[in-house]
Amino acid sequence: MGRRRQRVDPAAGARAGALPEAIAALSRSLPSGPSPEIFRRAKFDRPEATSALWQLLFRVLSPLPAGNALASLALEVQARLVKSALCSQGYPRLALAQLPEDGSQGSRELLLALSWLLARGPVPEQMLAQARVPLGDEMTVCQCEALASPGPPAPHMEAEGPVDVRHVQWLMGKLRFRWRQLVSSQQEQCALLSKIHLYTRGCHSDQSLSHLSVTEAEMLRDPEGGQQLLRTLERENQRLEAVLAWRRSELVFWRWMDTVLGTCAPEVPAAASQPTFLPWVPEHGGGELDLVVRELQALEEELRAAAERRRAAWEAKAGGCGRGPEWSAARRASREAVEKELGALQQCWEQDGGPAQPHGPHRLVRREDGAAGDRDLRAAVVIRTLRSQEACLEAVLRRLQGQCRQELARLVGALPGLIWIPPPGR
């Protein structure tokens, strides 16, 4: 691995070991992180450090949790995906897109890319949270990944040619069946979970939990699995300690990265950028925006019609009223109140969803009395919220279906000689 020389960087902390410590903590905190030596070599743009950094960037940027399938992708493929992902996040440097994908050069560029990601977000914590060992039975409260589509569709689903509308109907029926299946499976799972919680009450060392979770019970039933769980847990603890050490010492790292950036020649803005193009990635972007535009346009129409009506009615009624000072004061007060209300409404979507909304998984705990601490959620409260969400969504769906009914009636109404018998109501 070469002799490790302790270089005292004058810009770094007073202690001579601060930078290597920081880099070591960083490398321990990342999953299969490269050794600190790799970082050092990358500063000097050594080729041998390149492939390790490509792989690390791939791990960091890949949206799916690390699986063997992903790790076995060839280096070229990983490199291409890294470029694409960085590009879509708005990575500013052009040199990255132009790096060869065989891992023969560019380690300094990759080091810069890694630091860019680290500076933008809490990467080690996020990766740790992704790979966290769930010790309890967890349920997410927010709708983040309730029925999220699993990434890009399998390639064989593409381009099947024109289909009959009956095929679409059949797919819809299949989907409805799967929904019903999910409902019944989930009911069963909840019943079993509740039983397990009930039977193991009083077992947990942690008083606030009081019963075991499925993972913990499973560990007792299957000691070998339990050993594995324990080992994974200990590994996670080690990584947590590394992340804490990294947070304490990262200042030194950033100063060092500034010097690394300094050794690169500043880039010249290119006249025409050369993007890398991945043909098999599904297109999103445009379609999504179009849907939203259509919705907003429809809403605008409705609002315009309603506002015009009201304005006309108002003018007719109040036009004849006096224009005394108290009248205009009242109008000004109303205007201000409305502005404030609408401003608050705007905050609802401009801000990040509101801090009160709990995010992330919650550990299920069964308590007969349903008592909960301050930070804990109570099921009854969540149920209320969900019921109102459900009502809201049902209203939206009914409205859309009503719109379709009207539109279809309009389209077919012109035809004589036909009787349309609607299906029996629910």
Add this chain to the structure above:
Amino acid sequence: MLPADCSRRLVTELQGALDACAQRQLQLEQSLRVCRRLLRAWEPTGTRALKPPPGPETNEEDPLPACTPSPQDLKELEFLTQALEKAVRVRRGITKAGERDKAPSLKSRSIVTSSGTTASAPPQSPGQAGGHASDTRPTKGLRQTTVPAKGHPERRLLSVGDRTRVGMGARAPRPGAGLRDQQMAPSAAPQAPEAFTLKEKGHLLRLPAAFRKAASQNSSLWAQLSSTQTSDSMDAAAAKTQFLQNMQRASGGPQPRLSAVEVEAEAGRLRKACSLLRLRMREELSAAPMDWMQEYRCLLTLEGLQAMVGQCLHRLQELRAAVAEQPPRPCPVGRPPGASPFCGGRAEPAWSPQLLVYSSTQELQTLAALKLRVAVLDQQIHLEKVLMAELLPLVSATQPRGPPWLALCRAVHSLLCEGGARVLTILRDEPAV
């Protein structure tokens, strides 16, 4: 037939929804398997360590105790055992009352295994235990070729406390290969105590010490992480910002324009805006104003909402222009870890999970059912919008309006207005001339 590109889009969309459901179903089924196994009688650790004597038929079986036979294997072995025992019974005639008594328990045991209903599991255990001990005797010769998953004399149940302690550390005393030959010995006579079930003895379980220590360390470390997260050192934050600015300055890429991720996030926010504005509009339109002051406010609100919608549309046009002018950029392979499209994206997740307290099975089921219902409604609404966008133009554009068009109308009506659940009927009303 639908046009090719329309077909492709519809099929892709529906298939995506189907795949998402299939994935969730898989997760549920995995969880169900684990839960059912936990609620059945637990196999003592002793048996798992035992493997049949090294023989020709055991080459393919893994002799390492670390390999637990999967539930599938156990099920198959049960069936095999059952078949063999039946063969013995048939041979010995059906006069033996013992076998007849044991047979139903053996049969019902395997029924329990295959259907996984938990209700029958607890009452089985005494029957099971009784069944095993005497089963082993008649099938003495046959047992040796099958993995003795059940009914082994080594299945003396350590007290539960011992079991858990032993379970974590050393293996349960593993009888040597020599014991195989004696497995049918009279040591089978002392009736093995009932198998361990969660229902009866669950409250006696205790977590092993090593695990407790690791778990508490884990939760305290996560808590430390959350607190350092919120009070990030000012210097480090400043250093990071400085670095990012330096990067931007030294780079050839154009000034920060919108990345694809940001466009997506913004589109999501505007979608949310649309639904909130619509909700507010409904409220205003349905409220009955009492006096002129309220009427005036209502009017102002509606006009204000209209202006806001205009602003959102304007923003969307900007986004569209930004997306269009960029050279065909590669789309994101997926979202970077931690970013979520629905929950505001930048909300700081609490790193260690908080508790969600429920008080009865009914409540938990209601909660889970509602969550699923909301997710399904979300999916349904999205599909409805996609179908509307694809199919309505088709219906209006198709000429001539002959019978195939009527069939299309019927199908479209069913899909769009009834969620695919019901179909209307079209009657041709011939003029009586």
